Amino acid sequence: MTGLQYAIQKQHVPSIGSRAKAEGRYTPLSRKLHRNPVLDKNTLPDPYEVFMYHHLQYYGYFKDERGSVPNVATHQHVWKNKPRFVLSDSFGGRDDLIPDHLEKENLLWPTCLSSAVHQQTDAVSKDSFMLSSSLLRSRLLLHDDFGEVNPCLREPQDLFAFYSCSGQLQVPRWPIECEVIKESIHHIEGVPPQPEYFYQPTGNEKVPEIVGEEKGTIVYQLDSVPTKGSYFTSSRVGGKRGVIKELAVTLQGPEDNTLLFESRFESGNLQKAVKVDTYEYELTLRTDLYTNKHTQWFYFRVQNTRKDATYRFTIVNLLKPKSLYTIGMKPLMYSQLDANTYNIGWRREGNEIKYYKNNTDNGQQSFYCLTWTIQFPHDQDTCFFAHFYPYTYTDLQCYLMSVAKNPVQSQFCKLRTLCRSLAGNTVYLLTITNPSRTRQEAAAKKAVVLSARVHPGESNGSWIMKGFLDFILSNSPDAELLRDIFVFKVIPMLNPDGVIVGNYRCSLAGRDLNRHYKTILKESFPCIWHTRNMIKRLLEEREVLLYCDFHGHSRKNNIFLYGCNSHDRKYWLHERVFPFMLSKNVPDKFSFHSCNFKVQKCKEGTGRVVMWRMGILNSYTMESTFGGSTLGNKRDTHFTTEDLKSLGYHVCDTLLDFCDPDRTKFMQCLVELKELLQKEIYKKFNELGQDTDLERSWNDISFSDIESSTSGSDSSLSDGLPVQLLNIAHELHHKKTIYKKKKKKPLQTRKQRNEQYRKNNMIRELKSTEDALKRPGFASTMQKQPSFLKYSENASSSTVKNERPRMNESQLNGRDKDISLDLSKANSLILTKNKERKQTEKPGFACSSKRSTNTGQEPDPDTKPHWSRNRFLATKRGHTTVAGCPSLHIYTFP
Numbered sequence: 001m002t003g004l005q006y007a008i009q010k011q012h013v014p015s016i017g018s019r020a021k022a023e024g025r026y027t028p029l030s031r032k033l034h035r036n037p038v039l040d041k042n043t044l045p046d047p048y049e050v051f052m053y054h055h056l057q058y059y060g061y062f063k064d065e066r067g068s069v070p071n072v073a074t075h076q077h078v079w080k081n082k083p084r085f086v087l088s089d090s091f092g093g094r095d096d097l098i099p100d101h102l103e104k105e106n107l108l109w110p111t112c113l114s115s116a117v118h119q120q121t122d123a124v125s126k127d128s129f130m131l132s133s134s135l136l137r138s139r140l141l142l143h144d145d146f147g148e149v150n151p152c153l154r155e156p157q158d159l160f161a162f163y164s165c166s167g168q169l170q171v172p173r174w175p176i177e178c179e180v181i182k183e184s185i186h187h188i189e190g191v192p193p194q195p196e197y198f199y200q201p202t203g204n205e206k207v208p209e210i211v212g213e214e215k216g217t218i219v220y221q222l223d224s225v226p227t228k229g230s231y232f233t234s235s236r237v238g239g240k241r242g243v244i245k246e247l248a249v250t251l252q253g254p255e256d257n258t259l260l261f262e263s264r265f266e267s268g269n270l271q272k273a274v275k276v277d278t279y280e281y282e283l284t285l286r287t288d289l290y291t292n293k294h295t296q297w298f299y300f301r302v303q304n305t306r307k308d309a310t311y312r313f314t315i316v317n318l319l320k321p322k323s324l325y326t327i328g329m330k331p332l333m334y335s336q337l338d339a340n341t342y343n344i345g346w347r348r349e350g351n352e353i354k355y356y357k358n359n360t361d362n363g364q365q366s367f368y369c370l371t372w373t374i375q376f377p378h379d380q381d382t383c384f385f386a387h388f389y390p391y392t393y394t395d396l397q398c399y400l401m402s403v404a405k406n407p408v409q410s411q412f413c414k415l416r417t418l419c420r421s422l423a424g425n426t427v428y429l430l431t432i433t434n435p436s437r438t439r440q441e442a443a444a445k446k447a448v449v450l451s452a453r454v455h456p457g458e459s460n461g462s463w464i465m466k467g468f469l470d471f472i473l474s475n476s477p478d479a480e481l482l483r484d485i486f487v488f489k490v491i492p493m494l495n496p497d498g499v500i501v502g503n504y505r506c507s508l509a510g511r512d513l514n515r516h517y518k519t520i521l522k523e524s525f526p527c528i529w530h531t532r533n534m535i536k537r538l539l540e541e542r543e544v545l546l547y548c549d550f551h552g553h554s555r556k557n558n559i560f561l562y563g564c565n566s567h568d569r570k571y572w573l574h575e576r577v578f579p580f581m582l583s584k585n586v587p588d589k590f591s592f593h594s595c596n597f598k599v600q601k602c603k604e605g606t607g608r609v610v611m612w613r614m615g616i617l618n619s620y621t622m623e624s625t626f627g628g629s630t631l632g633n634k635r636d637t638h639f640t641t642e643d644l645k646s647l648g649y650h651v652c653d654t655l656l657d658f659c660d661p662d663r664t665k666f667m668q669c670l671v672e673l674k675e676l677l678q679k680e681i682y683k684k685f686n687e688l689g690q691d692t693d694l695e696r697s698w699n700d701i702s703f704s705d706i707e708s709s710t711s712g713s714d715s716s717l718s719d720g721l722p723v724q725l726l727n728i729a730h731e732l733h734h735k736k737t738i739y740k741k742k743k744k745k746p747l748q749t750r751k752q753r754n755e756q757y758r759k760n761n762m763i764r765e766l767k768s769t770e771d772a773l774k775r776p777g778f779a780s781t782m783q784k785q786p787s788f789l790k791y792s793e794n795a796s797s798s799t800v801k802n803e804r805p806r807m808n809e810s811q812l813n814g815r816d817k818d819i820s821l822d823l824s825k826a827n828s829l830i831l832t833k834n835k836e837r838k839q840t841e842k843p844g845f846a847c848s849s850k851r852s853t854n855t856g857q858e859p860d861p862d863t864k865p866h867w868s869r870n871r872f873l874a875t876k877r878g879h880t881t882v883a884g885c886p887s888l889h890i891y892t893f894p
Helices: 003-009 016-022 029-035 047-058 075-081 102-111 115-127 336-342 393-405 439-444 460-472 477-485 496-501 526-541 574-585 607-613 641-658 664-688 694-700 723-742 750-774 778-784 786-802 823-840
Strands: 173-175 217-221 235-237 260-262 272-277 280-284 299-303 311-318 332-335 351-357 368-374 383-386 413-420 426-432 446-452 486-491 544-553 559-562 618-625
Touching: 173 496, 217 260, 332 336, 393 413, 393 426, 393 460, 393 496, 413 526, 426 526, 446 460, 446 526, 460 477, 460 486, 460 544, 460 618, 460 641, 477 486, 477 641, 486 526, 526 544, 526 607, 544 607, 544 641, 559 574, 574 618, 574 641, 574 664, 607 618
Parallel strands: 280 311, 446 486, 446 544, 544 618
Antiparallel strands: 173 235, 217 272, 260 299, 272 280, 299 383, 311 368, 332 383, 351 368, 413 426, 426 486, 559 618
16 A cells, blocks of 8 residues: 555544544643554554554644544545545546545545445544454455445555546646646637638738837746756646746736736746737747757637737747748637637637747847737637647546546556656556457567657647547447457657646656657656667567657648668568558548658657667658648648547558558559659659669669658757756766866877977977076086087087078077977977088987886987888988987987
């Protein structure tokens, strides 16, 4: 039993203090532990009870006015009927979440038990908080609801924290920096009665000048939003502690027409709103938490609307230079009054839509603006705007609750917890398959893996996933056939944290999860790590026929797939068959021409590439547009949620065609694919002005040279360590840099060592000569060394003859000024010296070939070198010696 379950159980029986007061034996709190009913002498102490009692008392439980230890014979019934968070309506109903306040529990407690159980509870509470019966002390035995003493073993607890037979709904956990309003946001699913066509630009759209808060009035602004430089630390239900501030302005009266903005709800995103005119507002979107980029998704609420006015909204900090808004995409609007009165849901609205570059650059990155005008349908209405149809984490949980509640679907759909996200939200895993009659039949089933919402702002994926689940869980004969021959592993929401906080691409690690499927950082990327590990184990059990990750695309219309070219000629073009079949089944939505199968280096960390390298031939990323279709009957119209859900059905239908035992369709697709690619190759070579014989060299053609790169996002910029590890990495890099500066880097080659050795000795001897000239006894020293004087005279005369450049005083002082001696000048000086010495010195003196351990010592003048002299400029063939000089020694070192 978990601590949470036990804490809930302990809130349903009168408290220690209240019962003590009633019996006239109330003691102070400091002495209550001595009267602990768990340690009653009449019952044997339970170590677990003792531990949990003290543990929960420390956290504020077991106070005088609150509940304490429940009847262990009835706690299971209470848990099944009164979880910590329940829906006020039936399963699957999207109603307000009711937090488990103690006051509400006290009201619900008497109604969820039978009268016999009430009598039993009252009888037990008069004596002690532990049942006197030895049978009922066991946590494995239960009474029935009628109070009969027929103990039976309790059903085993679920493997994970999701209770399929209860109405529990996990409340989303937020980072502690985020403020969250208490209101519950709910939207109906309404289908527009007419097709919603693209906006047709007129060319006369207004381009408003950005005013900013200096000349405008801030009417809404989030405080303390974590951006780049900070990182996620902890989370809690409800987000930030304390009283929720009213960020919207206070209306001055009924005539005040200022709009009231709000985005502090699930999946909401709006950072700031500035009123620049009576009906004109500039909006700033919040970047993904703990980053300074990825502003694309928006979802916010406005109140206090006026019907007859034309409002203008301008989003001023978008980051993508290209957008579907430039080719007719409209924003989405939702009216609360229309939904309640006419059952109208989200709809495409907006005029004078313009997407343009913001001229107010910050010097680091360019921003882009989206502006549109709108007329609200009602006065005093509550309206919402969104980039695409929202699908929240709570929406998913309600859907999964309805599946778990369904007695038929729950037989072949098993709901489990894959892992917990960084914030502690559950990542759900569904296993969908019909029970097999034999082990051999179960082992023969192939697997299909589907996932969605790794990018939280791409809610398109959730609607396609919902359509897939609706069909595969239905009683359709095709659905039953698919469940008979496949095991479906479905992860409907890979990044619940990002969905909850309203991010566009990143998780709370501040990184794009779809670039980290190769990660080993389990704690930083738990969702991705466990997904890859699950698929790895699945591959050990059975063949995985298909992997597909559902995404959204912000710059191309229609729906298409990204795949991976197979290098195995045995399966040549096979990876293109499934998308080609899908284009035939959905010709008005799916574009095979937009599909791409090139594997780029920047995409190596994506799900499709990693799964493909793990051995899944048919590994895809499905991209669905935020806009609409340019194909067939749906040409120039926006996609609705029904369009996306229908695609989920067509994925199932295409899967049946793909696995049809009759391979006629499959082979026909291969023939057509070969013809299409021949045309593409001919076209490519014609553009390059080359000729080729495809019949002879067909199998040698590299498709990577034909296909262009996938015009995806700049999410590779989000690759790297999670933000919480960046500071540690910077510190380690700084220490490493300091260590490298202290430690002299060794030279690698002999030539480098020789040059450095000669250079250092040249500087040392020049310095010693300079010091000798400055010493007072220099004249007497010269008298004792006539050879040096003789050498100096000869050198002077030789200098005039050979026009050798003279070393000036600044060059001699180069060492004091930290100026290194030029190696070319040193070589020139050495060459000149050698020319002088071959006329004045006798042969027989050579420099040492051994390297001295002490650089200050001179080499042995009697030692000859072991290398050939023709390797150096200072020696030539036929010259057997190099003359030495007391004041200037030139060495070389191998």
